[in-house]
Amino acid sequence: MDITLGRKAVLIIDDFQNMRAQLVQMLESLGVERKPDMAASAEEAVEHLRSRRYDIVLCDYNLGEGMHGQQILDLARREGWVDVATVFIMVTAENSMEMVMGALESGPDAYLAKPISKELLHARLLKALRRRAPMLPVAQVLRQGDTGQALQLLDTMLSAGRGERADILRLKAELALNMGALDLVQEVCEIVIRERPVAWAITSLGQAAMERGELPRAETLFRQAIVVTPYFMAAHDHLAAVLELQGRSREAMEVLEEAAGRSSRSLPRQRRLGWLAMQHGEWGLARGALRQVIELGKPSGTVCAEDFFNLVCTLLEMGESAKAVNVLEDMQQSVSDPTVRWWLLLGRLRMAAVDQGTREAALDALDALMLKAIPPIDIHRQLIDALGRLGEVTRAELLRQQLPD
Numbered sequence: 435m436d437i438t439l440g441r442k443a444v445l446i447i448d449d450f451q452n453m454r455a456q457l458v459q460m461l462e463s464l465g466v467e468r469k470p471d472m473a474a475s476a477e478e479a480v481e482h483l484r485s486r487r488y489d490i491v492l493c494d495y496n497l498g499e500g501m502h503g504q505q506i507l508d509l510a511r512r513e514g515w516v517d518v519a520t521v522f523i524m525v526t527a528e529n530s531m532e533m534v535m536g537a538l539e540s541g542p543d544a545y546l547a548k549p550i551s552k553e554l555l556h557a558r559l560l561k562a563l564r565r566r567a568p569m570l571p572v573a574q575v576l577r578q579g580d581t582g583q584a585l586q587l588l589d590t591m592l593s594a595g596r597g598e599r600a601d602i603l604r605l606k607a608e609l610a611l612n613m614g615a616l617d618l619v620q621e622v623c624e625i626v627i628r629e630r631p632v633a634w635a636i637t638s639l640g641q642a643a644m645e646r647g648e649l650p651r652a653e654t655l656f657r658q659a660i661v662v663t664p665y666f667m668a669a670h671d672h673l674a675a676v677l678e679l680q681g682r683s684r685e686a687m688e689v690l691e692e693a694a695g696r697s698s699r700s701l702p703r704q705r706r707l708g709w710l711a712m713q714h715g716e717w718g719l720a721r722g723a724l725r726q727v728i729e730l731g732k733p734s735g736t737v738c739a740e741d742f743f744n745l746v747c748t749l750l751e752m753g754e755s756a757k758a759v760n761v762l763e764d765m766q767q768s769v770s771d772p773t774v775r776w777w778l779l780l781g782r783l784r785m786a787a788v789d790q791g792t793r794e795a796a797l798d799a800l801d802a803l804m805l806k807a808i809p810p811i812d813i814h815r816q817l818i819d820a821l822g823r824l825g826e827v828t829r830a831e832l833l834r835q836q837l838p839d
Contacts, residue, residue, distance in 0.1 A: 442489040444470035447479040447506065448525065449497045453548075457492055460552045464559075476501035476733065483515040490559065491516065495526035495545070501733040504699055507542060509734055518605060519573035521562040525550065541550050552718075557561075565692075568597030572605070580608050582675035585618075600626075607638045616642045633663035637672060644676055646744040674706065683710055691719060699729040705741065712748060720748045732768055739769045746781045755788050776813045779803055783820035793824065800829075812837070831835045 444466060448454050454472045461470060471486070473479035476497050483491075483506075491510075495503040503524050510516035524545035543562035546554065568591060575583040590608045591597045603626055610618040619642040626635040640655030653676050659669035677686040684769035687710035694700075694707055708723035722743040731737025742765035749758040762781045765774065782796040800817070809817060814837060821830035 437567050439465045439559065439563075440467050442466060443468060443486065444492070445473065445479070445482050445486075445488045445827055446470050446492050447473045447476075447497070447503070448494040450490075450494075453494070453525075457550075457555075460550075460555055463552060464556050466634075473683070476506055479506055480509070484513070487515070488520060490521045490563075492523050492525055493542075495524050499733075505730070505734045517573040517576065519566050519570040521559065521566050523558060523562065526812060545602045559832075565598050565601060569601070569605075581613050585609055604634055607635065611638060611641055611645075614645070616645055629664045631658075633659040633666035633669060636662060637666065637669045640669070640672055640676070644672070644679075649676055649680050653680070665696060667693055667700065667703075670696075671700075671703055671706075678710075684714055687711055687714060687719075694723065698726060699730065701727055701736060704730065708744060708748075712744060715751075717748050717751045721745065723750065724748060728764070728768075731805070737768065739765055739771055739774045742769065743777045743781055747784055750784055750788055752811050754819070755785065758785060773810055773813065775803065776809050780813065780816050780820055783817070783824065787820075787823045797824075797826070797829075 439461070440822050444461060446457050448457070454474070458472070459468055471482050471488075473482050477500060477783060479493070479497075480501075492696055493503045493506055497503065497506075501509070504525070507516065507522055507524070508509040510522075516522055522542045525548065526545055527548040543565065544558045546558060572584050572587050572591075575587065585606060588602050588609075591602050592599065592711065602604060603622055606618050607622040607626075610616075610622065619638055621633040623639045623642075626632050627639075636655050636659040640652045640659065643649075643652035643655060653673065656669045656673035657786070662675065663669075663725075670689055674689040674693070676687040677683070687707065690703055690707040690710065694703055698704070704723045704726040710721050711717070711720035711723060724741060727741045728737050728745065731741065742761055746758045746761050746765075749755070749761065758781075758823065762778060762785075764776060765781070769777075779796070779799055782799060786793040786796040814833065818830045818833050821827075821833065
């Protein structure tokens with residue numbers, strides 16, 4: 435097991451040149467032989483991560499414009515650029531609750547507060563490498579899509595006492611859950627829980643119960659996980675999901691509102707909160723959540739036209755039509771999705787219900803676009819609703835008749 439720094443491939447992500455130079459100097463004095471790659475922005479970081487696999491990533495949390503460190507880590511994991519063998523350390527000059535919660539939720543190997551000493555950097559790197567290095571064979575077979583072989587390797591590691599037992603069991607449960615091996619999930623998590631209650635293990639049991647359709651049991655398990663570790667945010671998200679499945683959407687909204695208050699940097703959480711708040715007419719809550727979705731999603735390209743449209747509808751409900759116009763303009767500039775023209779049209783139709791002076795122009799635009807293309811099914815339904823709000827009963831009925839059975 436190689437836990438030396440010598441030939442490790444390192445990427446440094448920091449928008450300050452002096453900090454990048456300082457980290458390079460520290461790493462060289464600690465024995466890193468290969469010159470680290472450096473990125474001065476999130477965009478440069480993504481290009482490096484996409485083109486090369488790194489053993490160690492040192493990433494500043496606040497990178498100015500564009501994505502922050504948490505979003506880079508989330509994206510890198512989602513795309514497979516950072517895996518179970520990669521050491522990812524967050525570097526930050528901030529110590530706000532929002533930053534700390536974001537760092538904890540993303541789960542980097544460590545986060546270091548500036549100014550950083552060489553001794554502390556060395557200690558954190560060695561500790562992280564001891565955890566990650568034994569996972570290299572597992573990472574290699576997972577890259578090939580062989581989950582079964584990965585599970586066998588994890589069992590071998592457990593038998594040989596190689597690697598961090600807690601990490602191995604957690605990854606084993608995660609892989610089993612992904613492949614639908616629910617009995618194995620239960621077996622692994624019960625081993626962990628017999629030793630001590632751990633939030634991730636209780637939550638994984640809850641997920642398995644959800645997959646089996648055991649919704650009351652899943653709810654109980656998610657609530658237990660939150661009691662064990664109130665800041666384990668995945669338990670909050672799964673609790674909200676199981677409440678929705680039981681038809682208790684207002685309770686789900688309240689759970690997500692509390693969760694967003696604890697950790698506000700999760701785009702999926704804010705998106706779901708915004709949607710639920712809209713369904714219950716909680717327009718102020720919806721506005722705040724949807725604004726967060728757009729703020730978080732624009733730098734990483736994960737915002738969609740529907741997010742802007744939902745914010746437009748919310749602002750119109752609150753009587754803020756001028757702000758709704760600005761959001762439509764922002765949508766046009768920020769989203770490249772081919773369906774954006776339909777969402778813009780929907781926004782104009784909803785605006786026309788408030789400003790009758792724009793009614794004819796919006797309807798003419800609808801007729802022109804319908805001659806050129808067929809709207810996607812979800813937009814088709816939204817068009818029927820928007821036309822109904824305008825009192826265009828005949829148009830709405832014609833569209834309704836075009837829906838597939």
